[in-house]
Amino acid sequence: MLIHEYLTKKAPIVAVLLLALFYSCHAPRYVTSADYQRYEINEDTPTTAAGADIAQLITPYKTQVDKEMNTVVATLPQPLIKQKIESTLGNWLADAIADYVENETGRKVDLAICNYGGIRIPMLSAGPLTVGDLYELMPFDNYVVTMELTGSTLKQLLERIKDYGGWPVSGTLRMEVNNDQIEKALIHQEPLSPDKTYFVALSDYLANGGDRLDFLSVLPHDNLNVYYRDALIESAKRQKEIVATIEGRIIFQDQ
Template sequence: MARLTKMGIPLILVVWSIMACSRYFTPTKPQYTQYGISGEIPADSAYIKYYSPYQQQLEAEMNRVVGYTDVDLTKPSDAPETLLGNFFADALLAEGRKHYPNAEFSFGTKGGLRTELQQGNITVGLLFELMPFENELVVLELPGQSVQQLAQFIASTGGQPVAGIRMKTKDGKPVDIEIAGKPIDLSRTYTLVTYDYLANGGDNSRGLEKPSKRIDLGKKVREALIDYVSQQTKEGKNINTQLDGRITRNQ
């Protein structure tokens, strides 16, 4: 006689029912279809109608002119100082000082600047192309020894975008370093404006690892560039960056 559960249902029937409800599927032959994306695919009018207002709004903002550059802002790879680098570092320092007035110098890297700016109108879209990343401004208080290490990195990599600091390089080493017009003092603490990617060790930068103090400003570098160019325009100025010898090579 089958053993009964408390509810009077044969136990063997319960077990069989559970097993019967468990199904296992095993693929017998893999099949897939590859769809190529090209101009041959007909446009979906309903989808286009949905996103068109957003596209128009985006394009209007990207095409908005915020300033004008009188010169081509270029970044030759073999030059220790470049027009694009000077423009970028000047903007970093100016915008950083709005939040931290005592900031003394700024630092970026050539690799972070993704395009050059040709003479003519500067649009929001061009500045997005120049700095497409979500990097944000950071202020670092650095001991003099750390600034010396940073200068060594700048010299050994053939020069990087800087403002507020001047140096000569010889055999890949920095000499005659000046900050705010005065020779570097290794016993002092200096205030640098840069961005979080570099402050976190990006681009193999050196000298930023152990700041005495770090302040994250919560403002994207791209926004800082837009504000900087817009401010120049409000003051009736075009961008007219020049090479001024902030980094030179000793032969």
């Protein structure tokens, strides 16, 4: 890959991993002075002396990053596709987050969700699933959090999911919509109860009110201090072979 292409496409991942490596291996240091040399990067850079200097500088780090990104965590017998109302990619993602939270907390998850826009690629191809694939799938540093929601608040959340035409939800939910109204909502095959408290897994972005979920931002949540993508990596490693199907988790009767 040309150096300018690498810097354009991979720089964020390089920066994250290099910072992690630096801070894990050294005591805190403080900058007292700095010197730098400016390089202008363009299409001709790889053939210039500056391009050679930059390539020499980043090659050791690129090698280390490539090794990490190419690590295989699971296999996909079939591709996982992103689409609405329900998709194989969305189903696996939500179930994987539920799996991670249950393993970490020892509690049964009543619902795990992800906003549709948070999935940044249209599919995961059949074959080996790598760490790099999951970085592309979830490039943002969103944390997994849990919330205790009353049935009435959870109903508000389901209304938002309905308004968006469906989001990835875990297999614990069965919801039917007709004429823009939620006619049925089952959690663990039981009707949603307004007085019951439900254990929900989601991202800190959503818990803090993102995607018009303002009503969640005033409620407490527990941050598990793990990024969504890292939770997916851990769940994929346990699963080893990933298969997901369309199950009718959300049905729009009038579509």
